[in-house]
Amino acid sequence: MKISGPFHKPAESISRGLVYWPIASLAYASVPFIFHLSWRGSLFICLLILWRVYLEFRRLNLPSSWITAPLVIPFLAILLAEHHTIFGEEAGTLFLIGLLSIRLLELHTVRDYMITCITCYFLVVVSLLFAQGIIMSVYLFTAILLVTVSLIHLHMGSNLRASFRPALRLGMKIVVPALPLALFAFVFFPRFQGKLTLEYHSIKIGVQDSLEAGNIAQMKKDNRLAFRVEFANDQCPVSGELYWRCFVLNTTDGWRWWNGSKNRQMTGFKERPGLKYTQNITLTPQVQRWMVALDYPITIPTGALMCEGQILKNNLYGASKRQYTVVSQPEQRPQDLSPETQRRCLMLPRTLSPLVKRLVGRWKTKQKPPEALATEALRFFRDHQFIYTLDPEPVEGQDALVDFLFRQRAGFCEHYATAFAILMRTAGVPARIVTGYMGGEYNPYGRFYAIRQDHAHAWCEIWIQNKGWVRMDPTAVLAVKNPTPKALLHAAQQGMSVEGQASSLPSPRPSLWRQPAWWTKLSRAPRLWWELAEIQWNRWVVGYDRHSQEKLFKHLGMTQFRWLAVLAAALGGTAVSGALAAAWLKRQGKKADHLRRSYETFCSNLAAAGVKRKKWEGPCDFTRRAALAFPLQAEQIRRIGLQYTRLCYGTSPTEKALVKELTARIKKLGIPKAPVN
Amino acid sequence: MPASRKIHLRPTPFCYVLAGLLFAMWLSAINWENNLGLLVLAMVGSVAVVSAVHARRNLADLEITAGKVFPVFAGQYASLIIQTRNRKGHDSYDLCFDSPPMPQVKIPAHLAQLPAGSHRSCELIVDAHSRGRHEVPGVRVSTLYPLGLFRAWFWQPLTLNYLVYPQPAGSQIQPEHFAKMGWYSSSATLRPGEEFYELRPYLPGESLHHVAWKLVAKGRPWLVKEFATDGLEHPIFDFSHLSGEDVEQRLSQLALWIQESHQDDNLYGLRLPVIYYPPSSGEEHYHRCLTALAIYETEEKRKARKRRHHSRSSKKR
Numbered sequence: 001m002k003i004s005g006p007f008h009k010p011a012e013s014i015s016r017g018l019v020y021w022p023i024a025s026l027a028y029a030s031v032p033f034i035f036h037l038s039w040r041g042s043l044f045i046c047l048l049i050l051w052r053v054y055l056e057f058r059r060l061n062l063p064s065s066w067i068t069a070p071l072v073i074p075f076l077a078i079l080l081a082e083h084h085t086i087f088g089e090e091a092g093t094l095f096l097i098g099l100l101s102i103r104l105l106e107l108h109t110v111r112d113y114m115i116t117c118i119t120c121y122f123l124v125v126v127s128l129l130f131a132q133g134i135i136m137s138v139y140l141f142t143a144i145l146l147v148t149v150s151l152i153h154l155h156m157g158s159n160l161r162a163s164f165r166p167a168l169r170l171g172m173k174i175v176v177p178a179l180p181l182a183l184f185a186f187v188f189f190p191r192f193q194g195k196l197t198l199e200y201h202s203i204k205i206g207v208q209d210s211l212e213a214g215n216i217a218q219m220k221k222d223n224r225l226a227f228r229v230e231f232a233n234d235q236c237p238v239s240g241e242l243y244w245r246c247f248v249l250n251t252t253d254g255w256r257w258w259n260g261s262k263n264r265q266m267t268g269f270k271e272r273p274g275l276k277y278t279q280n281i282t283l284t285p286q287v288q289r290w291m292v293a294l295d296y297p298i299t300i301p302t303g304a305l306m307c308e309g310q311i312l313k314n315n316l317y318g319a320s321k322r323q324y325t326v327v328s329q330p331e332q333r334p335q336d337l338s339p340e341t342q343r344r345c346l347m348l349p350r351t352l353s354p355l356v357k358r359l360v361g362r363w364k365t366k367q368k369p370p371e372a373l374a375t376e377a378l379r380f381f382r383d384h385q386f387i388y389t390l391d392p393e394p395v396e397g398q399d400a401l402v403d404f405l406f407r408q409r410a411g412f413c414e415h416y417a418t419a420f421a422i423l424m425r426t427a428g429v430p431a432r433i434v435t436g437y438m439g440g441e442y443n444p445y446g447r448f449y450a451i452r453q454d455h456a457h458a459w460c461e462i463w464i465q466n467k468g469w470v471r472m473d474p475t476a477v478l479a480v481k482n483p484t485p486k487a488l489l490h491a492a493q494q495g496m497s498v499e500g501q502a503s504s505l506p507s508p509r510p511s512l513w514r515q516p517a518w519w520t521k522l523s524r525a526p527r528l529w530w531e532l533a534e535i536q537w538n539r540w541v542v543g544y545d546r547h548s549q550e551k552l553f554k555h556l557g558m559t560q561f562r563w564l565a566v567l568a569a570a571l572g573g574t575a576v577s578g579a580l581a582a583a584w585l586k587r588q589g590k591k592a593d594h595l596r597r598s599y600e601t602f603c604s605n606l607a608a609a610g611v612k613r614k615k616w617e618g619p620c621d622f623t624r625r626a627a628l629a630f631p632l633q634a635e636q637i638r639r640i641g642l643q644y645t646r647l648c649y650g651t652s653p654t655e656k657a658l659v660k661e662l663t664a665r666i667k668k669l670g671i672p673k674a675p676v677n
Numbered sequence: 678m679p680a681s682r683k684i685h686l687r688p689t690p691f692c693y694v695l696a697g698l699l700f701a702m703w704l705s706a707i708n709w710e711n712n713l714g715l716l717v718l719a720m721v722g723s724v725a726v727v728s729a730v731h732a733r734r735n736l737a738d739l740e741i742t743a744g745k746v747f748p749v750f751a752g753q754y755a756s757l758i759i760q761t762r763n764r765k766g767h768d769s770y771d772l773c774f775d776s777p778p779m780p781q782v783k784i785p786a787h788l789a790q791l792p793a794g795s796h797r798s799c800e801l802i803v804d805a806h807s808r809g810r811h812e813v814p815g816v817r818v819s820t821l822y823p824l825g826l827f828r829a830w831f832w833q834p835l836t837l838n839y840l841v842y843p844q845p846a847g848s849q850i851q852p853e854h855f856a857k858m859g860w861y862s863s864s865a866t867l868r869p870g871e872e873f874y875e876l877r878p879y880l881p882g883e884s885l886h887h888v889a890w891k892l893v894a895k896g897r898p899w900l901v902k903e904f905a906t907d908g909l910e911h912p913i914f915d916f917s918h919l920s921g922e923d924v925e926q927r928l929s930q931l932a933l934w935i936q937e938s939h940q941d942d943n944l945y946g947l948r949l950p951v952i953y954y955p956p957s958s959g960e961e962h963y964h965r966c967l968t969a970l971a972i973y974e975t976e977e978k979r980k981a982r983k984r985r986h987h988s989r990s991s992k993k994r
Contacts, residue, residue, distance in 0.1 A: 007775075007819060007828060114691045114825055121721045122698040128714040129705070140717055148724055151824040155771045156790075166768070170823055174731060178723035185719035191707070225710060284710065545712050581730065649762075649794070 012109050014154065019056050019107055021150035022116040023049060026104065029120040029143050030097050032127040032136065037094050041078045048101040055105070068105045075102070093126050113154055120147045134537045145175050188570060191546035207246045207290070207435045207456055211257040216414045216435075219456040225284050226437065226455070227292060228547065230448040232278035232325075239439055241330065243295045243459065243471065244451060246436035248309030250341065254349025255400065257418065257433050259309075261340055266306045269298035274331045282323045282547070290314065292436060292451075294328040295471065301326050308341065309432070309469075310334040333468035334461075337430065345430035345463065348422065353402045360426040370429040370464045377423045378477045381416065388412055388478045416474040417458040424472075430463035434471075441535075443543045447551065450543055598663040599644050609671045619645050636669050684733050684831045692826040695725065725826050732829040735822050738765040739772075739791075741833045744798055748840035748964070748971070750932070755803040755839045759786055759816060762796035771822040774801055776813050781806065786816075805841040808928070809975045813837035842967040847930030849919065851912055851937070876900040912938070913946035913956060916973075924979070928970050935970075939963045949973055 027049055034042050048071070055062060075098040076086065083091035100119055107116060124143045127136070149171040156163045156170075207219070251260030277294055291304055291312035300306045301324035305313045312326065337345075363376040387410040401422060404415055417433050424431035438457035440449035461469040603613045603622075611629045613622045623641025627634040643662050688696075699718055706714035744758030763769050768790060775785035784802035791797055801816065816837075819830035879888060879899035889900045914934050919927040931947065938945040939958070946956035947966045951973070954966055974982075 006777075007773075007830075110825075115694065118691055118695045118698065121695060122702065125699070125702045125706075125714060125717050125721060128711060128717055129709065132711070132713045137713065137717075141720075144717075144720060144724060148728075148824065151826075152822075155820075155822040155825055170731070174724055174727045174823065178720060178727045181723035181726065182716060182719040185723065186712075186716045189715075189719065191715075541716065542713050545710055648764075 012111075014108060014110055014113055016059070017056070018113070018153060020053070021153050022107060022113050022120075023052060023104060025117055025120045025143075025147045025150045026097075026100055026123075028146050029123040029127070030101075032130065032139070033093060033097060033123075036090055036130065038078065038082055041075070041082070041094065041098070044075055044078060045098065045101045048104060052104045052107070062108055063105055065106065068102055071102045071105075072099070090130070093123070097123065110154065114151070117147050117151050117154075120150075132542050134534060137537075137541075141175075145171050148174055184573070186544070187549070187552070190567070191549050207437070209247045209249075209259065209290070211249055211414055211418070211433060211435060211458060212255070216412065216456050216458060219453045224453050225545075226451050226453050227281055227283045228443075228448050228450045229282075229294075229440065230280040230547075232280065234447065235277060236449070237275070237277060237294070237330065241295075242439050242449070243434075243457075243473075244292045244437040244440075245295055245297075245309075245311055245434050246290050246292050248311055248432055248434050248461075250309075250344045250432040251347065252349060252418070252422075254351065260344050261308060264308045264338075266308065266310070266336070268300045268306065269329075269332055271298060271327070272329060272332060274329060277328045277330075278325065279328065280323075280325050291324070293326045295330055296332045296334060297326050297328050298332050299327040308336065309434070333470065335468040337463055337469075342430055342463075345432050346425050346428070348425055349401075352422070352426065353399065355402050355406065356423070356426055359405070360423055364427055370424075370427075370462055371470075373427045373429060374424065374462055374472055377420055377427075378472070378474060380423075381420075381474055382477050385409060386411075386416075386478055388475065413475040414458045416478070417460050420460050420472065420474040424460070424462050431472075432461050432469075434459055434461055438473075441538060441543065443539060443548060448547060594659050594663065595644070595647055598659070598666050599648075602640060602644075602666045602669070605666075605669070605671055619648070630671060633669060633671060636665070640665055640669065682831050682833070684736050684829055686729055686733060687828050687830070689821065689826060689828055692725065695721075695826060725824070728824040729827040729829075731823045732820060732827045734765075734767075735769050735771075735820050736818060736829050736831060738763070739769065739818065740764055740796075741816065741818065741835065743835045743837045746837065746839040748842055748967070749805050750842045751805055751808045751844040753805055754783060755805045755841065756800040757803055757813060757837050757839060758798050758800055759835075759837075760796060760798045761788060761791060761818075763791045763793055766793050768792045769820075769822075771820050773819045773821075774799065774816045775819070776801065776816050778815075779803070779813050782813075801837075803839065805839070808841045808843040808925075808971045810838060810840050810972055813839070840968060840971050842971045843925065843928040843932040845929060845933035845936045847926065847933050849930055851914075851934050912943075913948055915948040916950060917948070924974065928973060932967060932970055935963065935966050 030045065037045075054060075076095075079086055079091060079095055079098070083094070085091050086095045096119070100116060103112065104116070107113065121144070124140050124147070127140065149167050152167045152170050152174075153163065156167055207216075247259065249257040249259050251258055279294055281292060283292070291301075291314055293312050296310045297306065297312055300312070303314070304324065307313050310332075359380075363373055368376070389410045389412065392411045392415065393408060401419060404411060404419055421431040421433050435456075435458045437451045437455040438459075439455050440451045442448075443450055457475075459471060459473040459475070461471055464470050599619070606626050607613065609630070611626045617625070619641050623637050627637045627641075630637060640662065643658070643665070647658055647662065699722060702714065702718055705711075706718060740762040742760045742762075744760050746755065746757050749755045759774055761772065769788075770790050772788040772791060773785055774787070776782050781804045782801060783804045786799035786801045788797055788799050801813075803811075803813070805811075813835065815832055815834040817830055817832050819828055821828055876889060876892075877900065879901045889897075892900055912934075914931050916927060916931065919930055921927055935945060935947065942958060944956040944958045945966075947954045947969065949969060952969050954962070954969070
C-alpha cells in the first residue's frame with residue numbers, strides 16, 4: 001500500500017493580523033543595514049512598511065502587482081545614485097531588502113510569509129559582513145529569535161493574543177538548545193581555505209603605496225583582518241615594538257607622499273647577534289600585492305624582493321604569495337643613504353610657510369644633533385596640547401601644515417608623521433615616512449597575532465649618522481598624556497607600553513560639551529569592563545578562524561587524518577546524540593507501555609476468571625462489571641480501574657512511581673479461576 | 678495502537694531554500710574569513726535542526742481512533758470522524774490528517790491545536806462518487822509545526838468504513854401509481870382497492886379462488902393470482918420490474934423512490950434479486966433498504982461474474 005503521497009498544501013491565505021510578524025521580522029533584521037543606506041532609501045523602506053501596516057490595520061485590499069512592481073524603479077534609482085551598482089555585498093543586500101519591502105505589500109499567502117521569514121534569517125547572517133561587535137551579535141541573536149517566533153506563529157494557529165506566550169516560549173525552546181549545537185559546529189566544523197574568487201573592488205584590504213590625508217583614517221574604521229603572524233619559538237617583541245613595515249615614502253609635494261626613487265634591489269643581511277624574530281606571516285586573501293615584515297627584515301622570502309628602505313615586495317606576478325617566513329632583527333636598521341635618497345629625503349614642499357621655518361630655526365639655534373632636534377619636535381607636540389582624533393577638521397591646501405601645527409592641533413598618525421617629517425627636513429635632517437601596521441591582537445587559541453585594518457599606521461624615520469635610519473613615532477608621544485581605558489587594558493593584557501597601542505585608539509573628539517566629572521567617574525568602571533569584554537570577544541569568537549581551529553585540533557591530538565577524524569567525530573556525535581534522543585523518546589513511550597501492559601495483564605487475569613473485556617468496553621465500564629462479578633475483590637478492582645483511568649487519561653504526564661504502584665496492585669490482586677456467582 | 682510507530686521526517690521546499698541561502702552565505706563567510714558569520718550560520722542551521730526535533734515531538738503520543746461514520750448518497754461528501762487524543766504533557770499544534778491511498782479524500786482534516794491530555798475530533802471529507810462499502814485503510818497524520826521547515830508524519834492504520842448509497846435519481850413513476858392507472862389491470866376480476874400483483878405456483882391446499890383458470894385452460898400449470906389487498910396495498914419496489922438495462926440507473930431509481938416514500942412517511946417494500954424486504958417504514962427500514970441497494974452487486978462483482986461466465990462458455994465451446 002502506498003502510504004506516502006503529495007502532502008496537502010496548507011491554506012493559501014494567512015489569517016488577518018498574522019502579517020505583522022513577517023513585517024516586524026523584516027524591519028528588525030534590516031535595522032543593521034540602515035546605516036549603510038542613505039536617508040532616502042531608509043525613508044522609502046519605512047514608508048513601504050507603514051503602508052502595509054496601514055492596509056492591514058484598516059483591512060483594505062492589497063495593491064496589485066501593477067502598482068507594486070513599478071515601485072522597484074525609484075528604489076533602484078536611489079541605490080544606483082549612491083552605490084553605482086546593485087551587485088556587491090552592500091548594494092546587493094540593500095537591493096534585496098528593498099525588494100522584500102515592496103513584496104510585503106502583496107504578502108498574503110503562506111508561501112510569501114515563509115519566504116520573507118527565511119530571507120530574514122539570511123539577512124541576519126549577511127549583516128555580519130558589516131559589523132561583528134558584541135552588541136551586534138546579541139542583536140542578531142534576538143533577531144533570530146524573532147524570526148523563529150514569527151514562523152511558529154504561522155504554524156501555531158491564528159489566535160494572535162492567545163498564542164503569543166506559547167510561541168515565545170517555544171521560540172526560546174528552539175533557539176536556546178540551538179546555541180550549544182551551533183557552538184559545537186562553530187568550533188569543530190571543518191574550515192576550508194578561503195578565497196573563492198569572489199571579489200569586489202571595494203573590498204580590497206591593505207595600505208596603499210602613497211599617503212594622502214584620510215587614507216588611514218578610512219582604514220581605521222575597518223576591522224577586517226589584514227594578516228596574521230606566528231612567531232617561531234614564541235619569541236615575540238613586546239607589543240609596543242610591533243611595527244610592521246609595508247612602504248617607505250620619501251617624496252612629497254606638501255600634500256601627498258609617495259616613493260619617488262627607483263626600486264633599488266637589495267640583498268639580504270647577515271644575522272647579527274642580538275634579538276631575532278622569525279615570523280610566519282599569512283596575508284588575508286584580499287590584500288593587494290604587498291608584503292609586510294616586522295622592523296627590520298634581514299632575510300628575503302622566496303619569491304620576494306627587498307627594496308630600498310628594507311621593505312619587501314612581491315616578485316611574483318599573477319599568483320601572489322600569501323604565506324611566507326621572514327626573519328627580522330630590531331637592531332639591523334637600514335643603513336643605506338644614497339645621494340639620490342638623501343636629496344629626496346630633504347626635499348621640502350615648495351611653499352613652506354615661514355612660520356614653520358621660524359619654529360624650526362628656534363630649535364636649531366644651538367646647532368643640535370639630529371636626535372636632539374627630534375626630541376624638540378616631539379616635545380613640541382606633547383607640550384602644545386596636540387590631540388589624537390580620527391575625525392579632525394579637514395585641513396587642505398598650502399596652509400595645511402601651518403593650520404595643523406598652530407591652530408587645529410588635532411589629527412591622527414598620518415598628520416603627525418607628515419608634520420614631523422617636514423619639521424625634520426626643515427631642520428636639515430633626512431626624514432621619510434613609513435606606512436604599515438602597528439600592534440596586533442594576540443589570539444590565545446592559535447598563539448598568533450591578528451593584525452586588522454584598523455591597526456594601520458604611519459610613522460617616520462630620520463637619518464642619524466653612524467646609526468642609520470632611526471624610527472620616530474610622533475603619534476606615540478601623545479598617548480602618554482591621555483591614555484584611554486582601552487589602551488590601558490590592552491597594555492595590561494599584552495604586557496606592552498602604553499605608547500604602543502595609543503595610535504590605534506581615537507581619544508574623544510574635542511567638543512563644546514564636556515562630560516561632567518561625576519559622569520566620567522561613574523561610567524569609568526562599566527566602560528572598562530565593556531572594553532575588556534570587547535577585547536575578549538574579538539579574541540575568542542571573532543578571532544577563532546581556520547588557523548585557531550587547526551591549532552586546537554593539533555592540541556587535541558588530531559594531527560593525522562584530521563579531516564577524517566573531524567568528520568567521523570561530527571558524524572559520531574550526531575549519531576550518538578540521535579541515539580540518545582531516540583532512547584529517551586522510547587523510554588517515554590515505554591512508560592506508557594508499562595501502563596498498558598499492566599492493564600492487559602489485569603484484563604487477561606479477569607478473562608481467565610471468566611469476565612472478558614468486550615472490545616468496546618472502556619476501563620470504567622469494565623471494572624464496574626468486574627467488580628460486580630467478584631464482590632470479594634470489588635474494592636481492589638474498582639481502585640485499579642480508577643487509577644488506570646487517571647494515569648491513562650489524566651492531564652498529568654504518567655509518573656513512573658504511580659505506574660509501578662498500579663502494577664504491584666494488579667499483581668497482588670488474587671482472583672479465583674472461576675467466577676463467584 | 679502500536680507502542681512506538683515510525684515518525685518520518687521530510688524537509689519542505691522552504692527548507693531547501695533556506696539551505697541554499699545558507700550555503701551561499703557559507704561560501705561568502707569562508708571567502709571573507711568571517712568567523713562570526715560562520716557562528717551565526719551554524720546558529721540558524723541549528724535552529725532548523727532543533728525545529729525538526731520539535732516537529733517529531735509534536736506527533737509523539739497521539740492516540741488516533743476512528744469515529745462513527747454516517748452513510749451518504751453517491752455524489753455527496755462523506756465526513757469521516759477521526760478522534761485524536763493527546764497523551765503527552767504538552768500541546769500539539771497544526772495536525773493534518775489525510776489518506777494518500779484514498780484519492781477521493783477531498784478535504785484533509787485539520788486540527789490547529791490539541792491541548793495536552795485533551796481529545797478532539799475532526800472530519801476527513803471524502804468525495805463519495807460511487808455506491809458501495811468503501812474502506813479507508815488508515816490516516817496519515819502530518820505536521821509542519823513549528824517552523825514549516827520540516828514535515829513530520831506517520832501512518833496510522835485505522836478501520837474507517839463508510840457506506841455510500843446509490844444516488845437517488847430517475848424519472849419513472851412509483852409502482853403504486855401503476856395500479857391506479859390500470860396499466861396492469863388487463864384482468865377484469867380486479868376489484869377497486871385490489872391490485873393485481875403477480876402469478877405464483879399453486880400450492881396444494883390453497884383456496885382455488887385465485888387460481889388463474891384461463892391459463893390453466895390454455896394448458897399452463899396451475900398458477901395463483903396474488904393481489905395486494907388490505908395489508909398489501911403498499912408498493913413494493915422491485916428491481917426486476919424496472920425498465921432499462923443499466924443496473925446503476927435502476928438502483929438510483931429505487932433509491933429515489935425509497936427516499937421519497939421515506940420523506941412522505943409511506944410504507945414501502947423492496948425486492949432485489951437477492952433479497953426481499955416486506956413493506957414497512959421508519960429509519961431502520963429506510964437505511965436497511967438503502968444499504969441493500971448500496972451493496973448490491975457492485976461493478977467489480979459484476980465484472981468478475983461476467984468473466985467467470987465467459988470463461989465457462991468458452992470452455993464449453
